[in-house]
Amino acid sequence: MQAEVRKNKLQETGVNFLFKFGAIALLICIIIYFSSISDAFFTYANFTDILRSISIVTLLALGVTFTLVVGGFDLSVGSTMSLSTVVTASLMVWYEMPLWLVLIVPILVGVLVGLVNSFLIVILGIPDLLATLSTMYIVAGFHRTYTEGYSIYNNMPLTSGGTAPGQFSEAFLWIGQGRLFGLPVPVWIMLILVIVAYIVLNHTRWGRILYMTGGNEEAATLSGVNTRKVKFIAYIISGIFASLAGVLFTARVGSGQIDAGTPLLMEAVAAVFVGYSVLGIGKPNALGTFFGAAVIGILLNGLTILNLPYYAFDIIKGTVLVSALAVTYIYAKKRFSRA
Amino acid sequence: MPNPFLSMKAIDKTFGKVHALQKAEFHLQKGEVHALLGVNGAGKSTLMKILSGVYEQDMGEILFEGKKVRIRSPKVAKDQGIYCVYQEVDTAIVSELSVAENILLDSIVAGTSMFISKKKLNSEARDALKQLQAEDIPVEKPAFMLTLAEKQLVLIARALISSAKIIIFDEPTAPLSIHESTKLFSVIKRLKESGVGCIFISHRLPEVFEICDRITVMAEGKFVGTYSTSNTKQEEIIEAMLGTSYSKDFPVRTHTLGNTLLRVKKVSDGVKLRNISFDVSEGEIVGIVGLVGAGKTELAKTLFGYSPHTEGTIEVLGNTLKIKHPKDAIKAGMALIPEERRKEGLFVHEALQTNASFPNLQNFSRFLFMDKRKEKSFAKEIVERLQIKTSNTETPLVYLSGGNQQKVAIGKWTSLDSTLYLFDEPTKGVDIGAKTDIYRLVREFARKRKSCIYFSSEIHEVLGISDRILVMYDGQIVKELSREEATQERILLYASGGKEE
Numbered sequence: 053m054q055a056e057v058r059k060n061k062l063q064e065t066g067v068n069f070l071f072k073f074g075a076i077a078l079l080i081c082i083i084i085y086f087s088s089i090s091d092a093f094f095t096y097a098n099f100t101d102i103l104r105s106i107s108i109v110t111l112l113a114l115g116v117t118f119t120l121v122v123g124g125f126d127l128s129v130g131s132t133m134s135l136s137t138v139v140t141a142s143l144m145v146w147y148e149m150p151l152w153l154v155l156i157v158p159i160l161v162g163v164l165v166g167l168v169n170s171f172l173i174v175i176l177g178i179p180d181l182l183a184t185l186s187t188m189y190i191v192a193g194f195h196r197t198y199t200e201g202y203s204i205y206n207n208m209p210l211t212s213g214g215t216a217p218g219q220f221s222e223a224f225l226w227i228g229q230g231r232l233f234g235l236p237v238p239v240w241i242m243l244i245l246v247i248v249a250y251i252v253l254n255h256t257r258w259g260r261i262l263y264m265t266g267g268n269e270e271a272a273t274l275s276g277v278n279t280r281k282v283k284f285i286a287y288i289i290s291g292i293f294a295s296l297a298g299v300l301f302t303a304r305v306g307s308g309q310i311d312a313g314t315p316l317l318m319e320a321v322a323a324v325f326v327g328y329s330v331l332g333i334g335k336p337n338a339l340g341t342f343f344g345a346a347v348i349g350i351l352l353n354g355l356t357i358l359n360l361p362y363y364a365f366d367i368i369k370g371t372v373l374v375s376a377l378a379v380t381y382i383y384a385k386k387r388f389s390r391a
Numbered sequence: 392m393p394n395p396f397l398s399m400k401a402i403d404k405t406f407g408k409v410h411a412l413q414k415a416e417f418h419l420q421k422g423e424v425h426a427l428l429g430v431n432g433a434g435k436s437t438l439m440k441i442l443s444g445v446y447e448q449d450m451g452e453i454l455f456e457g458k459k460v461r462i463r464s465p466k467v468a469k470d471q472g473i474y475c476v477y478q479e480v481d482t483a484i485v486s487e488l489s490v491a492e493n494i495l496l497d498s499i500v501a502g503t504s505m506f507i508s509k510k511k512l513n514s515e516a517r518d519a520l521k522q523l524q525a526e527d528i529p530v531e532k533p534a535f536m537l538t539l540a541e542k543q544l545v546l547i548a549r550a551l552i553s554s555a556k557i558i559i560f561d562e563p564t565a566p567l568s569i570h571e572s573t574k575l576f577s578v579i580k581r582l583k584e585s586g587v588g589c590i591f592i593s594h595r596l597p598e599v600f601e602i603c604d605r606i607t608v609m610a611e612g613k614f615v616g617t618y619s620t621s622n623t624k625q626e627e628i629i630e631a632m633l634g635t636s637y638s639k640d641f642p643v644r645t646h647t648l649g650n651t652l653l654r655v656k657k658v659s660d661g662v663k664l665r666n667i668s669f670d671v672s673e674g675e676i677v678g679i680v681g682l683v684g685a686g687k688t689e690l691a692k693t694l695f696g697y698s699p700h701t702e703g704t705i706e707v708l709g710n711t712l713k714i715k716h717p718k719d720a721i722k723a724g725m726a727l728i729p730e731e732r733r734k735e736g737l738f739v740h741e742a743l744q745t746n747a748s749f750p751n752l753q754n755f756s757r758f759l760f761m762d763k764r765k766e767k768s769f770a771k772e773i774v775e776r777l778q779i780k781t782s783n784t785e786t787p788l789v790y791l792s793g794g795n796q797q798k799v800a801i802g803k804w805t806s807l808d809s810t811l812y813l814f815d816e817p818t819k820g821v822d823i824g825a826k827t828d829i830y831r832l833v834r835e836f837a838r839k840r841k842s843c844i845y846f847s848s849e850i851h852e853v854l855g856i857s858d859r860i861l862v863m864y865d866g867q868i869v870k871e872l873s874r875e876e877a878t879q880e881r882i883l884l885y886a887s888g889g890k891e892e
Binding site for chain 1: 695697716717718720721722727729734735736737738739740741745749750752753756759760761803
């Protein structure tokens with residue numbers, strides 16, 4: 053009897069420890085392991101590389117974080133990013149638009165996707181996963197139809213004959229490829245947005261309202277919050293982050309790749325759930341999301357150095373996601389059973 | 392008297408520290424409709440759950456058809472022929488299946504044949520419905536398309552087809568219209584004629600007297616008495632239900648009333664509430680009392696803008712309010728302490744201070760940024776003033792007791808300086824000490840010229856705390872009583888749909 057109690061207690065502290073420090077412990081193990089087998093790993097150049105490689109996923113994941121905070125979910129971020137990528141590229145290459153329009157129009161596209169999602173979820177009442185699963189396919193279909201299935205690049209041949217008139221401008225490409233104070237520009241963009249998201253979520257009235265809506269919608273309503281409006285805003289924010297990720301991706305690779313966002317969805321979701329548990333916060337949060345993206349980025353970087361074939365990466369990403377989910381849900385079960 | 396069909400003798404049941412049943416008795420004859428009455432917490436549902444196998448008694452015995460039986464599980468109860476028609480019919484209906492499949496559910500599940508003949512199924516179901524004179528329900532219709540009353544009939548038919556000997560009706564008429572109730576009563580009469588024993592639980596005295604042969608009254612888990620409806624008056628039953636133990640005294644309050652703060656005129660919600668009119672003055676405590684299902688929570692939520700009203704007006708200080716959302720009600724100075732505090736009132740996984748500041752975030756932020764110091768000092772203030780027992784203000788509310796959680800749910804409104812507090816069953820699930828604190832708080836609000844509406848089904852509480860009492864029954868206010876006029880007996884009589892002669 054007593055042994056059993058002690059065993060339960062051990063189990064509980066074990067779960068607590070895993071939940072609080074699991075992600076950090078994992079990160080340290082990965083770094084030590086890769087450093088020991090490769091000299092190229094633990095270098096400043098490699099770390100800025102990793103940060104640059106996670107910048108796009110982090111933006112996507114921040115959007116997902118906002119929808120999770122209000123108790124929703126957004127599966128359509130990958131497709132929204134793809135759409136934004138080709139829209140951005142087409143504005144430059146096909147239509148030779150000025151830079152400010154090239155930056156604003158994709159954001160409006162993101163807002164539009166967010167509005168559609170919130171309409172389906174908040175007004176029609178379709179469960180978030182199913183609604184955004186549908187929009188994920190619809191948006192993906194739109195972006196392929198828009199480009200007729202081709203990627204967009206400088207002076208590409210057009211189906212209507214001739215070649216595209218425009219080119220990616222230097223100023224635009226700087227966003228994705230330039231450096232500032234020793235760090236790549238995308239890294240600065242990422243860091244700024246992470247900090248802004250962190251401040252909004254953790255230190256402002258808005259953040260409070262977002263978390264409370266997700267925590268208990270009924271209680272929030274009875275405290276005078278218009279929870280429908282709050283959810284609308286969260287999905288719009290998610291759309292904006294996804295389209296920013298698309299702009300950044302276009303500037304980074306210098307072309308409008310088709311299906312750019314699709315493979316990043318899972319990484320983004322995994323980043324958010326790894327972030328849930330960092331330091332035992334137990335809620336979706338901006339710093340955790342960044343940390344989660346970093347864990348995954350470092351892992352993938354190390355595996356690349358190890359020459360693991362790219363087609364095996366999904367196994368790793370999926371395993372990270374399922375481990376993060378397992379820790380989160382086991383912990384949640386314990387916490388709720390006590391309540 | 393012949394030997395009873397069913398005898399439950401000296402039944403005892405405890406849950407943790409709560410002694411739910413003490414030597415409870417219940418005797419049923421064959422072909423009898425027997426009502427089981429008692430106020431909330433009297434133990435009627437526990438006793439019926441023991442009979443239907445949900446719980447097993449700690450002590451006492453059950454004799455059925457002259458034999459001693461142990462009802463270890465709901466399945467055993469069904470095998471014996473004891474069936475229950477719950478108030479929430481949907482929990483027992485599989486909505487995607489057809490009427491026939493629902494009626495024959497038990498035999499399908501228990502059956503041994505691989506294939507099920509639709510034809511045979513439908514004809515058996517039709518026979519069962521015919522016995523209830525409910526042939527008009529098409530047996531192939533999916534169950535989710537039925538009305539509540541039809542679903543009840545399906546459940547009764549299910550019991551019949553399994554040759555039920557006893558059917559327990561748990562508040563069957565609560566969701567029904569008058570016409571549907573009348574139809575149900577004729578079905579019950581038919582069941583009675585065919586020798587089925589019916590146990591009827593209801594809060595509505597007139598219908599109990601209409602269809603029942605005898606009434607057994609319980610109070611505080613004990614058997615009070617069994618009465619025959621033909622030679623008993625409603626008042627006697629009321630007295631028996633109230634028992635003797637309610638003598639908690641509240642100090643007498645002297646108060647002067649200010650202007651009329653709230654005036655509700657002919658409010659209906661198109662669902663439950665009908666033609667509700669009353670007003671509340673500044674510094675007044677108005678008790679709204681009614682039994683479970685009378686519409687108190689609906690009224691509180693309608694006043695607060697959570698659910699809409701289709702007719703009538705709500706005025707505060709002479710201005711008609713457009714209340715479309717709780718935020719409009721809050722702006723008009725209202726505060727709601729909801730009945731389901733964990734579900735509706737609080738964020739139980741969040742810190743005490745986060746909960747406390749939430750209704751008035753404007754006050755705890757500069758520009759957009761949260762002022763966590765101010766938040767904390769307010770939380771400390773209410774912890775002290777309301778005597779909330781907690782280690783500190785950052786403790787998540789799950790770790791607090793029900794009473795202390797409730798104090799947070801009340802205290803969080805004080806930063807807004809609300810003028811009208813709506814308390815919906817504020818002492819539900821709260822220990823005695825915290826109850827006294829909550830009464831004291833309500834009184835204190837009133838002394839500070841705030842108005843309070845106290846919704847409760849606990850008659851002695853309403854009686855003790857209110858300056859004026861409104862009794863609700865079936866979505867309406869059926870009686871207004873001043874503090875001097877009100878007695879437990881009169882309140883319960885009106886709350887059960889009775890009238891004074």
